[in-house]
Amino acid sequence: MGIPYGASRTSGSPRALVIGAGVGGLTAAAILADRGWSVTVLEQAAELEPVGAGISLAPNALRALDIIGLGDAVRALRTWTGRGGLRAPSGRWLVPITGDSTSARFGDPLVLLTRTALVDLLRSRLPAHAALRTGTKAVLADPGGPERPALVTAGAQSLEADLVVAADGIHSATRRTLFPDHPGLRYAGFTTWRFLTDAPPGGVQPHETWGRGRMWGTQTLPDGRVYAYAAAAQPAAHHARDDEPAMLRRLFSAWHPPVPQLLETLPQGAVLRNDVHHLAAPLPAHHHGRVVLLGDAAHPMTPSMGQGGNQAIEDAVVLGQLADPAENITLTPASYTRLRLPRTTKIVQQSARAARTTTLTSAPACALRNAAFALVGRLAPALMLRALDGIADWRPPERV
Template sequence: MGRTAVVVGAGIGGLAAAVGLGRIGWEVTVVDRTPVLADAGAGISLAANGVHALDALGVGAGVRAAGRGQYTGGTRTPGGSWLARMDGAALERAVGSPIVGIPRSALHGLLSGALPPDTVRTGVTVAAVTPLGRDRARVETDPPSGALEADLVVAADGIGSRLRTALFPGHPGPVHSGSTVLRAITERPVHLLSDFELTWGRGVEFGHIAFTDGRAEWHAVLNAPAGVLHEDPLAALRRRFARWHSPVPELLAATRAEDVLHHDIAELATPLPSFVAGRVVLLGDAAHAMTPNLGQGACQALEDAVVLAARLDGTADIDGALARYDTERRPRTTAVARAARRAGRMGQQLSHPLVVPLRNTLLRLAPSGASIRAILRHAAWTPPLTRPFAGE
């Protein structure tokens, strides 16, 4: 009898884990509490490590075809002057891939399309995971939906993970980062002169990602306490950014009010003591939710999925494989999360009227290759070797 796994959560990390486990011969069931899977409404930038992880999962070619390489752009001031330019071609030469911008819905569709039919069960809430001896577990659902017993349970249920709370009740859980984000994809194409841009004001960032169809994802990140809401978020943003450089006002003008998403940014500021508890393994935001300032959240989840499959591939020692996964993933994700937090404090969150101009001057004076070296610290990752899969 083959090995079995239940993946809790059908986001990018959960689907990637299911694809990876399926490729090494495991029988996988994915459960998600939402009635309909729809990871739409925003875009994502995938650094080379995320793209290479998708290559290892067999969907990299599809992502490159659906996405747009980020070759031009950089960081600007609200008036439009450049602080740093991006050389996507040089980055591609260094790590084998540019950063790729893609709608989340497209990435989600490619991952779900790589799974056998009926793998994903929607409208299923996981109430608990009960150990069955030392090498099996039962997933209890609410409402009950039949026995879900497996050799492994993958907790990929996001930053608010109920499984993480049950497994580590003493952990403080996610905390507010001090920032909130509003984002959307434009309704129509917008004339853009670059693939990707960030603009830093005082305690605020506006950025965009261009897509292949001419539309773009934009995001606005602002210093704000948790829970601050706007009656009309898009109107508030149009007022806030009315005098910022082009194409910021044009992006907002090309957006429908009903498409704007608004979320406070939370993170797991206190690292978990382990990503493994018995036959439950944590992955993605459930394990290491981080701020988005390095664009590494989804990339780290994709790395998790690839490493988990690689360590379980061809071994009967599941517990030993999970221990190796934990040993490999926890230090890396902790370091990336710490770097993302630091980048936010020196980037979007910086608001002191004397310190912001100093930071801007230092960025302008930095050597041309400094931004590439900063990206390479996290993007230069090579997937672990696995056995060739059928048809490859």
């Protein structure tokens, strides 16, 4: 049952505070502002700094972005050349891809763009009346209830809100405040690296390459550069963060071109490294009182299906469709949990399984995996996309 929120509103539009200006928080701010909420986004970073990485958006996120008028702007950034596929470290093609099978199966493409481009687009959708306050660390003081607003502190300030959207990322302090007994994050057994660089002479054919306990991806970006990402199975806290380019060269310089070429020119400090964690168990709910958790704050997942950001965008759009600020404000956090928790839990689990497949360490298991993928790729390439059935074909709910 929804909680009636109108009672505690003092005057004017209902107030929404968004904690975190990542992909999820900015999408939520844009749609809530569209729906007539008075929105303030609180971001702890001094500015929305450019992140040196790409992000792939699947048809589900494109359709969610249609709701805030950004779907076509993202589709226009598509660079897919129609060539590429899955390779072995020797360079042998396991699954060559020659056409846009994602569009054929799901009615929309996979689009890879830089995170900076996505954040800029989302930011451009914030109306002037939505405030974005950077350099502002927010702390949830009271989740609120039917008869009282939620309370967030930001420095010396105490801010009341009819709705708090906690989009404060994988290490969400809000999640820990709301669910102190939850076991939290668990290391997924591997670490990842990401960087953007110039394409080597002659360009690259997009590929993902699976080795033993290691994987590498090279993808082309709309601005002509390439986005490279890699993963390696490692025990938790295996090594200190040190010379990441040297570490990458040690692990990957014997792999097929263009991997060694990309590593040769890699500038110091250009590599993002993340040890991968996911939630040890699903949360009991994605809301409490007037607070909803969104994106990585609610359901951090391994990046193996490229769905973390996509799901954050879905969360935000579903919330916007539910959170009607008209006369009787009946924002229904419980409906949000009902719509989002089962779906995202399934995708977290599916992503964990996909991660185990890509980071297999046993030689026979890797050989078997590569042979199976090569066979499927040869006989029925469309089956390669089956993992996205039920995910990429998602459509946003109608507005309440």
